[in-house]
Amino acid sequence: xxxxxxxxxxxxxxxxxxxxxxxxxxxxxxxxxxxxxxxxxxxxxxxxxxxxxxxxxxxxxxxxxxxxxxxxxxxxxxxxxxxxxxxxxxxxxxxxxxxxxxxxxxxxxxxxxxxxxxxxxxxxxxxxxxxxxxxxxxxxxxxxxxxxxxxxxxxxxxxxxxxxxxxxxxxxxxxxxxxxxxxxxxxxxxxxxxxxxxxxxxxxxxxxxxxxxxxxxxxxxxxxxxxxxxxxxxxxxxxxxxxxxxxxxxxxxxxxxxxxxxxxxxxxxxxxxxxxxxxxx
Amino acid sequence: xxxxxxxxxxxxxxxxxxxxxxxxxxxxxxxxxxxxxxxxxxxxxxxxxxxxxxxxxxxxxxxxxxxxxxxxxxxxxxxxxxxxxxxxxxxxxxxxxxxxxxxxxxxxxxxxxxxxxxxxxxxxxxxxxxxxxxxxxxxxxxxxxxxxxxxxxxxxxxxxxxxxxxxxxxxxxxxxxxxxxxxxxxxxxxxxxxxxxxxxxxxxxxxxxxxxxxxxxxxxxxxxxxxxxxxxxxxxxxxxxxxxxxxxxxxx
Numbered sequence: 001x002x003x004x005x006x007x008x009x010x011x012x013x014x015x016x017x018x019x020x021x022x023x024x025x026x027x028x029x030x031x032x033x034x035x036x037x038x039x040x041x042x043x044x045x046x047x048x049x050x051x052x053x054x055x056x057x058x059x060x061x062x063x064x065x066x067x068x069x070x071x072x073x074x075x076x077x078x079x080x081x082x083x084x085x086x087x088x089x090x091x092x093x094x095x096x097x098x099x100x101x102x103x104x105x106x107x108x109x110x111x112x113x114x115x116x117x118x119x120x121x122x123x124x125x126x127x128x129x130x131x132x133x134x135x136x137x138x139x140x141x142x143x144x145x146x147x148x149x150x151x152x153x154x155x156x157x158x159x160x161x162x163x164x165x166x167x168x169x170x171x172x173x174x175x176x177x178x179x180x181x182x183x184x185x186x187x188x189x190x191x192x193x194x195x196x197x198x199x200x201x202x203x204x205x206x207x208x209x210x211x212x213x214x215x216x217x218x219x220x221x222x223x224x225x226x227x228x229x230x231x232x233x234x235x236x237x238x239x240x241x242x243x244x245x246x247x248x249x250x251x252x253x254x255x256x257x258x259x260x261x262x263x264x265x266x267x268x269x270x271x272x273x274x275x276x277x278x279x280x281x
Numbered sequence: 282x283x284x285x286x287x288x289x290x291x292x293x294x295x296x297x298x299x300x301x302x303x304x305x306x307x308x309x310x311x312x313x314x315x316x317x318x319x320x321x322x323x324x325x326x327x328x329x330x331x332x333x334x335x336x337x338x339x340x341x342x343x344x345x346x347x348x349x350x351x352x353x354x355x356x357x358x359x360x361x362x363x364x365x366x367x368x369x370x371x372x373x374x375x376x377x378x379x380x381x382x383x384x385x386x387x388x389x390x391x392x393x394x395x396x397x398x399x400x401x402x403x404x405x406x407x408x409x410x411x412x413x414x415x416x417x418x419x420x421x422x423x424x425x426x427x428x429x430x431x432x433x434x435x436x437x438x439x440x441x442x443x444x445x446x447x448x449x450x451x452x453x454x455x456x457x458x459x460x461x462x463x464x465x466x467x468x469x470x471x472x473x474x475x476x477x478x479x480x481x482x483x484x485x486x487x488x489x490x491x492x493x494x495x496x497x498x499x500x501x502x503x504x505x506x507x508x509x510x511x512x513x514x515x516x517x518x519x520x521x522x523x524x525x526x527x528x529x530x531x532x533x
Contacts (some may be wrong), residue, residue, distance in 0.1 A: 166373065169370070171367055
């Protein structure tokens with residue numbers, strides 16, 4: 001074939017493929033915004049549901065999702081980062097540590113509904129936390145641990161070797177070396193893992209179904225041992241379980257969930273880019 | 282010979298099954314420049330890294346024999362590695378400042394060892410930079426990233442970085458190999474200044490450098506210390522034919 005023609009065809013096909021990827025996302029966004037925007041109001045965002053959830057707002061679900069995101073991050077980020085530091089900086093390369101690393105990677109592929117069942121068995125029943133924000137946060141935290149650990153490991157491994165060598169040669173202990181010469185430079189990568197985790201926690205439905213989510217609560221949760229409503233489950237409930245809910249309320253709820261995730265990600269990206277500007281090598 | 286700074290007795294070092302250093306006996310005098318030369322793979326860098334035990338970082342390294350620094354065998358059980366490395370500073374082949382400011386690079390060791398109060402940092406930074414003749418160039422750029430400096434300035438900064446720890450010994454592992462000839466000359470001049478206070482051991486693959494800059498020279502070949510003497514003797518009347526062959530460029 002004529003190389004110029006082949007070039008044109010290849011270019012067209014690649015462009016088409018790219019558009020086909022972007023198109024569904026755009027369509028989803030357009031539909032959600034188009035059908036949901038009319039529901040959004042101050043009242044919708046910040047008031048309790050009324051009249052069997054057909055009227056009023058979705059404030060308890062928004063707040064519940066924020067609680068769960070916060071809880072999961074507080075639990076999973078320190079634990080995951082510490083595990084990653086151990087794996088990268090301390091553990092020697094033997095079959096046990098390789099097995100641990102492999103298991104962690106594979107944990108990321110476990111379906112979320114399985115985590116839900118696990119959370120139900122361990123936190124709700126065995127530890128007796130009941131269906132509560134605590135159980136839900138811990139379950140979601142365990143679910144995103146593999147993402148956090150894997151990205152933190154990659155971030156730590158990408159810090160140049162000589163930072164460690166130099167620091168040790170100056171008489172710093174291994175911990176001081178990690179604390180001052182490795183972790184600060186791995187922070188952007190660790191935050192990336194956190195961002196990925198955030199999105200999953202906010203959107204996941206199956207694990208919270210088992211461990212925390214309430215169909216409807218007349219008042220806001222008072223402690224970590226209370227159940228809470230959450231956006232993804234609320235969306236499911238008002239779309240399939242309760243008849244007579246206006247379409248714009250359902251799409252409005254989806255829009256809020258989407259916006260919430262985007263805002264959380266945006267915040268994390270801003271933090272990360274500030275760190276990036278400061279540290280360069 | 283004058284005061285001895287480092288002494289090795291029957292030093293052997295193994296990487297797994299491979300013996301990299303064989304029966305090294307050596308006395309490095311204080312406040313002089315001692316050069317270690319030899320072809321690639323002869324063990325000169327390995328020997329250098331014995332003195333601050335940086336070889337410990339490599340898995341499968343075993344050492345036998347004694348290395349005495351400051352009256353102590355540094356391989357004796359219970360030796361404190363952190364204070365050993367405080368005493369024996371190291372400058373690497375490539376300039377490798379931390380991606381921090383000039384100031385932060387220099388106070389790194391101080392904060393790690395809690396050697397001074399924060400209020401004293403300013404003076405210590407100035408003193409360290411003056412010792413490596415960087416103060417006039419950098420006094421207004423202390424808060425700038427060290428990575429923005431020229432390579433020569435970076436390497437000087439790396440030397441300055443170890444000085445606040447008040448080391449007795451400076452180990453330099455081919456410190457000029459990433460630098461141009463002018464920068465190399467400047468670093469060599471600096472070594473002549475620094476040897477008034479510090480014992481300097483330098484590994485170099487550049488024989489002219491050993492000839493110009495050192496007081497004593499050790500020639501290593503295949504893990505053995507073939508000859509160790511005053512640099513003038515090594516370069517004019519070496520006792521061993523092998524040394525002579527290497528010096529005159531017949532192999533290596």
